[in-house]
Amino acid sequence: xxxxxxxxxxxxxxxxxxxxxxxxxxxxxxxxxxxxxxxxxxxxxxxxxxxxxxxxxxxxxxxxxxxxxxxxxxxxxxxxxxxxxxxxxxxxxxxxxxxxxxxxxxxxxxxxxxxxxxxxxxxxxxxxxxxxxxxxxxxxxxxxxxxxxxxxxxxxxxxxxxxxxxxxxxxxxxxxxxxxxxxxxxxxxxxxxxxxxxxxxxxxxxxxxxxxxxxxxxxxxxxxxxxxxxxxxxxxxxxxxxxxxxxxxxxxxxxxxxxxxxxxxxxxxxxxxxxxxxxxxxxxxxxxxxxxxxxxxxxxxxxxxxxxxxxxxxxxxxxxxxxxxxxxxxxxxxxxxxxxxxxxxxxxxxxxxxxxx
Numbered sequence: 001x002x003x004x005x006x007x008x009x010x011x012x013x014x015x016x017x018x019x020x021x022x023x024x025x026x027x028x029x030x031x032x033x034x035x036x037x038x039x040x041x042x043x044x045x046x047x048x049x050x051x052x053x054x055x056x057x058x059x060x061x062x063x064x065x066x067x068x069x070x071x072x073x074x075x076x077x078x079x080x081x082x083x084x085x086x087x088x089x090x091x092x093x094x095x096x097x098x099x100x101x102x103x104x105x106x107x108x109x110x111x112x113x114x115x116x117x118x119x120x121x122x123x124x125x126x127x128x129x130x131x132x133x134x135x136x137x138x139x140x141x142x143x144x145x146x147x148x149x150x151x152x153x154x155x156x157x158x159x160x161x162x163x164x165x166x167x168x169x170x171x172x173x174x175x176x177x178x179x180x181x182x183x184x185x186x187x188x189x190x191x192x193x194x195x196x197x198x199x200x201x202x203x204x205x206x207x208x209x210x211x212x213x214x215x216x217x218x219x220x221x222x223x224x225x226x227x228x229x230x231x232x233x234x235x236x237x238x239x240x241x242x243x244x245x246x247x248x249x250x251x252x253x254x255x256x257x258x259x260x261x262x263x264x265x266x267x268x269x270x271x272x273x274x275x276x277x278x279x280x281x282x283x284x285x286x287x288x289x290x291x292x293x294x295x296x297x298x299x300x301x302x303x304x305x306x307x308x309x310x311x312x313x314x315x316x317x318x319x320x321x322x323x324x325x326x327x328x329x330x331x332x333x334x335x336x337x338x339x340x341x342x343x344x345x346x347x348x349x350x351x352x353x354x355x356x357x
Contacts, residue, residue, distance in 0.1 A: 009053045009056070009059045010059040010060065012049070012053060013050060013053055013054075013059050013060070013061050016046050016049065016050065017061075017062070020046070072129055073129070075129075076129040076130075076132055076133050077180070079133050080132070080133045080136035080137060081136075083133070083137055084136060084137055084140035084141075087110075087137065087140060087141055087144070088140070088144060091144065091148070095148075100152065103148075103152060104149070104152065106145075107145040107146075107148055107149050107152075108145070108149075110141045110145055111138055111141045111142040111145055114134060114137050114138035114141055115138045115142075115172075117134045117138075118131060118134040118135045118138050118172070118175075118176065119175075121134055122175065122176060128176065128177065128178075131176050132176055132178045132180075132181075135172045135173075135175075135176045135178055135181055136178075136180065136181065138172060139165075139168060139169050139172055139181060139184065142165070142168050143165050146161060146164065146165070147161070157206075158205075159191070159192050159195035159196055159199070159205045160192070162188045162189070162191050162192035162195065163188070163189065163192040165184075165185075165188040166185045166186075166188035166189035166192060167185075168185075169181050169182070169184045169185030169188060170182060170185035170186075170189070172185075173185055173236075174233065174236075177233050177234055179234065179235055179236070179239055182236055182239055183239060183243070186222065186239070186240070186243045187243075189218065189221075190215065190218035190219075190222070190243070190247055191208075193217055193218040193221065194208045194209075194214040194215045194217070194218055195208040195214075197214045197217050197218075198210075198211060198214040201214075201263065210261065211261060211262070211263060212250070212251030212252075212254045212255055212261065212262075213251055213255070213262060213263050214251075215247045215248075215250070215251050216247070216248065216251060218247050219244045219245075219247035219248035219251075220244075220248075222240050222241075222243050222244035222247065223240075223241070223244040223245075223248075225240050226240035226241045226244060238295075238297045241295065241297055241298055241301075242297050242301055245286065245298070245301045245302070245305070246301070248282070249279065249282070249283065249301075249305040252275050252278050252279045252282070253275075253279060253305065253308060253309065253312070255271065255272070255275040256272050256275035256276040256278075256279050256309070256312070257272060257312065258272075259271030259272040259275070262275075276309065276313065279305065279309040280306065280309055280310075283302045283303075283305040283306035283309060284302070284306060285302075286298050286299070286301065286302030286305075286306075287299055287302040287303055287306060289302075290302055307335075307338065310334065311331065311334075314327070314330065314331065314334070318330065
């Protein structure tokens, strides 16, 4: 099945439902009235198109179907978790009774069997729920089995395993259009690159978390990847952008309060001031870019971190100096001020759209 075709089909269905709702409103307001023949022609056309799209691409044609689809997504996620946990404990329950040769054969063949099942289901199913369950099981068994092979042959732990997991997860994500797998691949890749960066700077790779700046290269790489076209996949570009922003802003937030763990060779206070400025500037810039480019995930993430940076500074400046009621009054008033500013941005954007039309 062409994933892009399914996305286009769902967008077409949503357009039809929006048109029907708007037409009903317009007729109630006596702005435009269709005669019986015209209305019947439009309704027949929409009904025929909705039936075709539903049967061909398994799209949601009404609110009830969308609610059921959400429930099915949750059920498939829980099924994948339960089956993955079952595989994990099944291995450890009977593992000691197998010979080393049989252990190796099982560890090598299990991921390939589940991967073959995923590919087979992907070629047959119009719905993707079973495909995603099989893909998640394939990834789980791949990670588990690679880890256990390392234990059997006493291989020294290495961050390179994280890179292999990331490649496998990302390939599965793109093959099955599964955002959860993409998220798992991004986390594995970010951990791998951060560990490598820490090792290049003299740390043992497991201790890469001691220096938050180790995560910044991964944030940059994910940010650049987000500019690649992902129109054939549902929400992949947004996932890359959100992970990139989290991996950037969290280290900046930590270093703005604990400058001693930075690589920067400066006074602690200077380092914290530097990262505080970076945090405010880049979170405000993210809000601006998100509004201008209509990227809701960028705007929302920028808002969250801007408020966090602002409130941590309020705490540093005034928690010990002010009565608690006055401190929280200041917090509330600042939130109202942020609301007013964002509302002005919103009104300005609506005015720009109106003027452009």
